[in-house]
Amino acid sequence: MLFLNTEITLTADEALVLFEFLQRFSETGKLEIEDQAEERALWNLCCLLESQVFDVLPADYLTALQQARDRLRDPS
Template structure:
């Protein structure tokens, strides 16, 4: 049995999007450079943005700037 956080977001992307995005993120992880090497990466990122737009409510909240800052604070590595 899994114990999911009620604020978790579940997104669905295609297998093609997943592999293209995986390669894009792996490359960034290895080089610290965000560079589009193929138009498919751009398309996969656009598609992912559309998925977020369909599933997230926070970007449309009047307090979005505060919500974004709080999310960044929670995700940031501790120093």
């Protein structure tokens, strides 16, 4: 299991743009980029996550990913 205890810092602009993007997804169920700023904010977030998890990624990444998805999924 991957254990990561860290903080990710977003700019105020990134936080606002990502909040709106996620709020829209929550309301519509659709992940659609409406503005290039959303794409940039997602890229920036991906880079931040990558820099935090790269050193602790398990050797069997796909198995670890499936297990993480199983743990996070809502109970059926």
